[in-house]
Amino acid sequence: MKEMKLNFFEENDMKKDKERIEKLRADLLKYNQYYYTNNESLISDVEYDMLMNELKELEEKYPEYKSEASPTVIVGASNLRENKFQKVTHKKPMLSLSNTYNEEEIGDFIDRIKRLLPEREDIKYALELKLDGLSISIQYEKGKLVRGVTRGDGAIGEDVTENIMEIETIPHTLKEPLDMEIRGEIVLPISKFESLNERRMEAGEEVFANPRNAASGTLRQIDASIIKERGLDCYFYFIVDAKNYGIQTHSESIKYLESLGIKTTGVCEVLDTASALKKRIDYWEQEKEKLDYETDGMVIKVDNLDLWDELGNTTKSPRWAIAYKFPAKQVTTTLLGITWQVGRTGKVTPVAELEEVALSGSKVKRASLHNFHEIERKDIRIGDKVFIEKAAEIIPQVVKSIKEFRDGSEKMIAEPDKCPVCGSPVAREEGQVDIKCTNPVCPGKVKGRIEYFVSRDAMNIGGFGSKMVEKMLELSFIKNVGDIYDLKDHKEDLENIEKMGKRSVENLLDSIEASKKRDYSKVIYALGIPFIGKYSGKLLAEASRNIDNLMKMEIEELIEIDGIGDKGAKAVYDFLRDEENIELINILKGHGLQFAMEEKEEEDQSEKIFSGKTFLFTGTLKNFKREEIKEEIEKLGGKNLSAVSKNLDYLIIGEKAGSKLKKAQELGTVKILTEEEFVEICKNNNKN
């Protein structure tokens, strides 16, 4: 047959297939390269696996086109990123796992194992969580941590020893003096990811798309101290050549790791049938929502290590394990239209109006589209079928449109040239993607500012939802934020508002009164200064102690505050020099809002060594975490400042102290303490 001359159609098909193979290889290599360097996927896992399977099938059909350089043969990207870290060849390659997306295939996996091992009757399987992070291999010599290497392309990784030394949950010493190589997954806990992104947003920096990217970005930091600060974590699931330690099953190796002081997820269930595995997978699919780290599926491993040897590996993955991927939290729906919203800063943003659909336990009708640039980039049109998903954040996002479903009736979306609320012209600041309404008194902006001011993280005024704000603006009961505190003079008018009974008016007014006690830091946040969120509100409050000081601070002083970025500093400076804002602050002061830090009782503090003194620390500290040293200072009666200024008494310096030390020396009034001197003082005064 093979010798037969091919007819025209066959030749044409073959040519097309060859082109397809080349295209698939090029695309998959590009995706691999991107994934291993940026730790971010250009396409979904499902799409990736579909393309990979298509390539495998074509290569099987045309063995003559096989190539050692095909992504079906090589594990990952051939070129690793920059030469920031030394390259290291893994003693044993770090393989991948083959993936399955439906539970039926778990049965197929078990049948395959049984087929390959017909003599065995009682094969057991270990079920584990599949962590969504970065794999790492750690070597111990005589129980001492000597090296940490990333997975890289599976054969060659990067030496990140210095950085993994800063991950607090990876022990530097094992409980036994063993030579051992172990493998696990580095993750950034979800709670740490959220606070990191919050801080980045407030500092005007780009946020990480998900905890995995954040973990990857953090591990690759040149400055290793950032790793401890951000709280990277690591869970282990593998001992290289475990049988050398007298271990017979995978589940035993997990217990052994734990006995050596190594962290595991604690989840390793031994089961023996496909139905038992599926049951537990369903359980963990629900339960995983309670965990503080991301899991994207479960891993099923044959438990008996002797069988691992019998089953062996393919070039890419072991035959004794399979990963079951949880269904993505994505659904498809139809984009019905776009509503353009105006926020407190005048930013005009698109909101996707969707055909209602259930997603992760709630009904979704609206989703975020960020800005017009994103609509263009994703080529999203009204009438499109779109994928939506809930990422780590709560607000659903439009991921992409599905072009294959288009029938020509879809409508292109145009960027508005007028404000959708007041009709004034819109403008784009240089270098910015967003457009803004140019009308300083646009009702959309005013509404946004009020909503922000009363929101839970700001003044926390209950009973003041979006509809209520709208109503009050409509009835001219309020025209700006300051008017909220005059509402008590309109009690009767309020009671006449439709659906507002006496009781709810009373609750609202009580809530307004109670907000006058909200902390100074919350008031700063509520003012709505660009780039200043909850976290930076706190930093500004601590650094300034009161609004008068804050209003006097120069940009340079604001930049000096740890955690306040250049953009935030400039925004604060500009905001506090604007006539209207100054007037608002004065009105709010008149209403009795908190514009100063509540100073703690000083009586018993006066006895203490640091009483009445102010402190700041800088550089890398050996003995304390950031919060610990702050607590220590307060315990001894001192106050923490966030910046070097004339108000600072002592600067405590750790290793590599930089600009703060220089500034303190220039000022000449600040006393410098080394960390050791500070520790000595603490020792002598902490005897009780």
Ligand code: IVH
């Ligand atoms: S075992 C030879 N167990 O998933 C097999 N891997 O898609 C070694 N992963 O590269 C891996 N959780 O980074 C194993 N419980 C777990 C895992 C796990 C997450 C990662 C690992 C691996 C990738 C494969």
